[in-house]
Amino acid sequence: MAAGTQSAPExxxxxxxxxxxxxxxxxxxxxxxxxxxxxxxxxxxxxDTALKTESDTxxxxxxxxxxxxxxxxxxxxxxxxxxxxxxxxxxxxxxxxITAAVVVLASLAAFGxxxxxxxxxxxxxxxxxxxxxxxxxxxxVPLFTEMDALGMVxxxxxxxxxxxxxxxxxxxxxxxFDGLPHELEDAAxxxxxxxxxVYWQIWxxxxxxxxxxxxxxIFVISWRNFLWPFIIVTNTDMMTIPVGIATxxxxxxxxxxxxxxxxxLAGLPLIIVFLFFQRQIVQGIANTGLKS
Amino acid sequence: xxxxxxxxxxxxxTRGRTDLAGYLFVGxxxxxxxxxxxxxxxxxxxxxxxxASLVGADAQFLGLANFKELFGDPNFWTSLWHTVxxxxxxxxxxxxxxxxxxxxxxxxxxxxxFFRLSFFAxxxxxxxxxxxxxxxxxxxxxxxxxxxxxxIGLPEIAWLPDERVxxxxxxxxxxxxxxxxxxxxxxxxxxxxxxxxxxxxxxxGAGALSQVRWITIPLLTRTTILIVTLxxxxxxxxxxxxxxxxxxxxxxxxxxxxxIQYVYEQGFTSYxxxxxxxxxxxxxxxxxxxxLAQFAVANRGRGDx
Numbered sequence: 259m260a261a262g263t264q265s266a267p268e269x270x271x272x273x274x275x276x277x278x279x280x281x282x283x284x285x286x287x288x289x290x291x292x293x294x295x296x297x298x299x300x301x302x303x304x305x306d307t308a309l310k311t312e313s314d315t316x317x318x319x320x321x322x323x324x325x326x327x328x329x330x331x332x333x334x335x336x337x338x339x340x341x342x343x344x345x346x347x348x349x350x351x352x353x354x355x356i357t358a359a360v361v362v363l364a365s366l367a368a369f370g371x372x373x374x375x376x377x378x379x380x381x382x383x384x385x386x387x388x389x390x391x392x393x394x395x396x397x398x399v400p401l402f403t404e405m406d407a408l409g410m411v412x413x414x415x416x417x418x419x420x421x422x423x424x425x426x427x428x429x430x431x432x433x434x435f436d437g438l439p440h441e442l443e444d445a446a447x448x449x450x451x452x453x454x455x456v457y458w459q460i461w462x463x464x465x466x467x468x469x470x471x472x473x474x475x476i477f478v479i480s481w482r483n484f485l486w487p488f489i490i491v492t493n494t495d496m497m498t499i500p501v502g503i504a505t506x507x508x509x510x511x512x513x514x515x516x517x518x519x520x521x522x523l524a525g526l527p528l529i530i531v532f533l534f535f536q537r538q539i540v541q542g543i544a545n546t547g548l549k550s
Numbered sequence: 551x552x553x554x555x556x557x558x559x560x561x562x563x564t565r566g567r568t569d570l571a572g573y574l575f576v577g578x579x580x581x582x583x584x585x586x587x588x589x590x591x592x593x594x595x596x597x598x599x600x601x602a603s604l605v606g607a608d609a610q611f612l613g614l615a616n617f618k619e620l621f622g623d624p625n626f627w628t629s630l631w632h633t634v635x636x637x638x639x640x641x642x643x644x645x646x647x648x649x650x651x652x653x654x655x656x657x658x659x660x661x662x663x664f665f666r667l668s669f670f671a672x673x674x675x676x677x678x679x680x681x682x683x684x685x686x687x688x689x690x691x692x693x694x695x696x697x698x699x700x701x702i703g704l705p706e707i708a709w710l711p712d713e714r715v716x717x718x719x720x721x722x723x724x725x726x727x728x729x730x731x732x733x734x735x736x737x738x739x740x741x742x743x744x745x746x747x748x749x750x751x752x753x754x755g756a757g758a759l760s761q762v763r764w765i766t767i768p769l770l771t772r773t774t775i776l777i778v779t780l781x782x783x784x785x786x787x788x789x790x791x792x793x794x795x796x797x798x799x800x801x802x803x804x805x806x807x808x809x810i811q812y813v814y815e816q817g818f819t820s821y822x823x824x825x826x827x828x829x830x831x832x833x834x835x836x837x838x839x840x841x842l843a844q845f846a847v848a849n850r851g852r853g854d855x
Contacts, residue, residue: 376572544738
């Protein structure tokens, strides 16, 4: 009897908390949905504008459904213009080479730092970590001077080489290698395998998650890089997509459907990469960030 | 004796072999790294003491003249202030909003992938795409934002030209663009908090709000320190979106031009390479000081816990 009267208010209290949590839960979800919609509107508006005729882009009041209907005219215009395809090619080529080179060079270096006790290892690794604090932005002037002296202005190598020097990739690979068990390597070494074979035939296959994370991350980073390609390239034919659409397209004047079509085309490959590799990109960022 | 010497000699050769193997593995990366990161960093330091220009090769040693001129240059101070202002305005929303959204999205809710997509997708876009989209959104008259403002009876805002709101407009576009990065870091941090803590506190009658207050936020301290650090560095280096909006979108130049843009103009428009290098270095030292201060604060915070 006494126990019953005691537990009743307690239970109603718990029920009250649960009820409150339910309401909070629904409110939280509503806020989240609202935020997601706000976040998607700029993208949706860009696509919407790109699908309008030029005259429908400047109607007042603004409307999502154009009076003269949707059209892919602007996309056709931008692609037929020629520059865009060339820039796609340039971006694809440079980003692919940068990604491949970073994966190979950084994983080799990380293997050395993680697994070989050579003299000067601590010092050299410190030098690489120190590079993480140098913002690339402050190097533009001397780096351009250097590339100019090397005759690499307006060349693919000029775009590519400085972007291969990515200490962050060495760091990610080393973190991953440090976590792999020694036993495998020791056994292989006893069997007479060279260090390179250990790296190539044991370490690399085990490191697929790290390779995927680094490769996708570097590909996205180099594809969306604006500042360096903008500095090193002046010739329209050598521009990457981000540089091309920012400098050339808008000089056509105020043609919003065309501008938005070029923005959508420039962003599309990255959005597609993101949709396919969402997990790796997110994991890559999480791993890099949280473990440093 | 002889055996010992032989053993020592053998040890020495293995030692040498190990060293060689190590250098062969780290060498290729180090060469690229030295050529395109270390070398330009040193070259920039040297150039900052010279009257170097991109066109002429006859550079002349100036001592500290570039630095002296820099500290007396009002454009240097205003552009430095714009960078600092941008950092002060962009860091709080980029940290707090991403935390709030990560907390909301980390619960057992339908379509979690959809929210991750919505908030993170803008981050993969190049700065120029973001700048073009936002210049279009901010247009007077037929721009979407002003269109909605007038539709609900509010006056239009000259988002980009008006000196009172220009920087805020840049901050809004940047928050939209890069929030997803911090959001993902927070989601990863949330995954590392053991579920048992919530279960145990629920048995004790703790509600959702007190769980967030007493479990989630304290356990996210490390993640928050990391995000704040990365965000301050990213914000201090702002250039792309402001430059593109300045040159293509009519963004108010005199109240937004950041320090990196002034470096760019001096180096590549006025061809004053030495002066631009000096400015880069002064800015770099400032970034380092901010970094060290942060490190000290973060370590003290950790000591207290």
